[in-house]
Amino acid sequence: MSLTKTERAIIVSMWGKISTQADAIGTETLERLFLSYPQTKTYFPHFDLHAGSAQLRAHGSKVVAAVGDAVKSIDNIAGALARLSELHAYILRVDPVNFKLLSHCLLVTVAARFPADFTAEAHAAWDKFLSIVSSVLTEKYR
Amino acid sequence: MALLGERKRKDLSFLQFTRLLVVYPWTQRFFDNFGNLSSASAIMGNPKVKAHGKKVLTSLGEAIKNMDDLKGTFAHLSELHCDRLHVDPENFKLLGNELVIVLAKYFGKEFTPQVQAAWQKMVAGVSIALAHKYH
Numbered sequence: 051m052s053l054t055k056t057e058r059a060i061i062v063s064m065w066g067k068i069s070t071q072a073d074a075i076g077t078e079t080l081e082r083l084f085l086s087y088p089q090t091k092t093y094f095p096h097f098d099l100h101a102g103s104a105q106l107r108a109h110g111s112k113v114v115a116a117v118g119d120a121v122k123s124i125d126n127i128a129g130a131l132a133r134l135s136e137l138h139a140y141i142l143r144v145d146p147v148n149f150k151l152l153s154h155c156l157l158v159t160v161a162a163r164f165p166a167d168f169t170a171e172a173h174a175a176w177d178k179f180l181s182i183v184s185s186v187l188t189e190k191y192r
Numbered sequence: 193m194a195l196l197g198e199r200k201r202k203d204l205s206f207l208q209f210t211r212l213l214v215v216y217p218w219t220q221r222f223f224d225n226f227g228n229l230s231s232a233s234a235i236m237g238n239p240k241v242k243a244h245g246k247k248v249l250t251s252l253g254e255a256i257k258n259m260d261d262l263k264g265t266f267a268h269l270s271e272l273h274c275d276r277l278h279v280d281p282e283n284f285k286l287l288g289n290e291l292v293i294v295l296a297k298y299f300g301k302e303f304t305p306q307v308q309a310a311w312q313k314m315v316a317g318v319s320i321a322l323a324h325k326y327h
Binding site: 170 | 293296
């Protein structure tokens with residue numbers, strides 16, 4: 051699976067808007083994740099996960115920043131996320147199923163905040179992009 | 193659940209179903225007789241897709257009225273999807289998540305994390321009910 055030129059263009063242009071609300075989007079994505087899929091909280095026993103928590107905000111920012119890195123190197127996502135890929139494989143070891151859940155919550159957040167931009171084509175491009183990001187992050191698992 | 197009562201309901205059925213066929217093109221395999229599905233705009237303009245979307249949303253309306261007995265409500269449809277339509281239940285999950293995303297797009301801020309969580313439970317329940325009679 052690789053992104054077409056059109057899909058890349060959609061993602062890069064939407065990223066311009068998304069990045070202006072990056073931190074809020076990161077926080078909201080995680081809130082959605084923990085509420086809809088409480089089992090994902092098992093990866094954060096060391097965090098205060100209440101709404102408004104500084105840790106939640108910091109982690110949300112990290113996640114969205116990483117997505118941003120992938121967008122900026124959209125022609126070489128594996129290269130851009132190599133370090134994170136190793137981190138997830140050897141240290142974090144988050145079960146692969148959770149990447150789909152996080153991706154879904156990010157899409158929901160983006161759809162709610164940018165409804166006009168979130169056309170069917172944009173949705174398809176983002177879904178595809180996030181699944182590529184997810185496979186890069188899990189490719190060293192075994 | 194009050195969200196469904198709003199007038200946007202008519203548009204949602206169409207959009208949710210359309211999106212499934214655009215975002216996950218392999219789901220088109222069930223709709224060979226629907227005519228032109230060759231592009232996103234062809235799919236959006238296809239009257240058969242629209243009609244089918246309405247059917248699906250009507251079923252979801254039934255689900256909401258019968259939240260305490262989803263398996264009973266969908267028993268017949270489950271058999272149909274297994275025996276006649278041969279639909280992999282994975283597709284019910286895809287459709288459920290599409291609906292959640294369309295709701296987010298249309299209700300924006302109102303579609304809070306708490307509202308989303310309730311809907312995720314709902315669509316998960318519907319998916320399980322639709323798969324329940326598979327054999």
